[in-house]
Amino acid sequence: MNAVLCLTASNAAAQQQLSKKLVPYRMGNKWGYSRIDNNWIVITPQFDDAQPFGELNGMWIKNDDIARVKKDGKSFWINGRGIRTEAEVDVKRIGESVRIAELQTADKPSDGAPIGQQSSNIRYSNGKAGLVDDGEVLLECKYDSIYAHGAFRMYAFVKLNGKWGAVATEQSKRGEWIVPAQFDAVTDMDVFGPYFLVTLDGKQGVGSNNTELLPLGYYTIRLAGGPMHYCAFAVSGKAGVRLFGLNGKPLGNEVYDWVFTNWSYIGVIPRYGIDKLVYVRKNKKYGVIDESGKAVTELKYDKLNAFPDMPYTLVMYKGKKGYIGTDGTEYFED
Secondary structure, eight states: OOOBOOOOOOSHHHHHHHHTTEEEEEETTEEEEEETTTOOEEEEEEESEEOOTTEETTEEESOTTOEEEEETTEEEEEOTTSOEEOOOOOEEEOOOOOBOEEOOOOOOOTTOOOSSOOOTTEEEETTEEEEEETTEEEEEEEESEEESOOGGGSEEEEEETTEEEEEEOSGGGTTOEEEEEEESEEEESSTTOOOEEEEETTEEEEEETTEEEEEEESSEEEEEEOSSOEEEEEEEETTEEEEEOTTSOBSOSOOBSEEEEOOTTTTSOOOTTGGGEEEEEETTEEEEEETTSOBSSOSOBSEEBOOOSSSEEEEEETTEEEEEETTOOBOEEO
């Protein structure tokens, strides 16, 4: 059982700073709050239910120094010292409880061209396609087709002799092959590159900077981790899903039922290391591993929410709610 930390801070600024460091803590069937950094209980478990500071039923609120709790059938607000308070709640951002989304297989045009709008800067000469930008020639007119100019104008997808590849368009590498034109389909795996999913004769593989990372095989490959930083490849085959590092080397020998990725906050710069975590499921139990393949938590949770932009998230374990931290710390005990 955790020691109870006695607080003497009395000013509003101190309370607000403290509330940002608190996470709901369950002891048996009662809820209180503990510090995120050392798991010391700050507000003694006494409530029938407790929500995180700065949230209301899955919505983020402007008032991040108050939390909603329930006791004896009544709900009310408390401050960082556990004292009941009145507050006018201002919803800042809707963020309904984030559930992990399964990695989806993207549809591709029937001719193997990547998803996206065909560039309006394509030019043709003698039936061959090239690429220009503000009058500057990026690619000479020598390709069968050019499609979906890549992220930040650093590459373009091209078709040559009936096969797809990718060519650099940035000035220092202009015209160099990133992916050789020898595949039935090629697309970038995320908008920032530099990993490219290739398909040939029904097999998938991954290449980067003209180097093969994952060889062609009869499996499905997706990036895992995120947002804004992907840390592994999830390779799905008949036996299940295995994880490989971005260098193509396997992350252990574990085979999972499925691997999930944190898509919910794409566009938000991640904090607390959530971009280096991968969510996995095996035998209907969920857990978290890191980018090296090391277990952050056991595979034991009945349900597991993706980490939002906070250092803790909600889980279900043995039929009860609880919270865990990005380092695997459990903020509950039975």
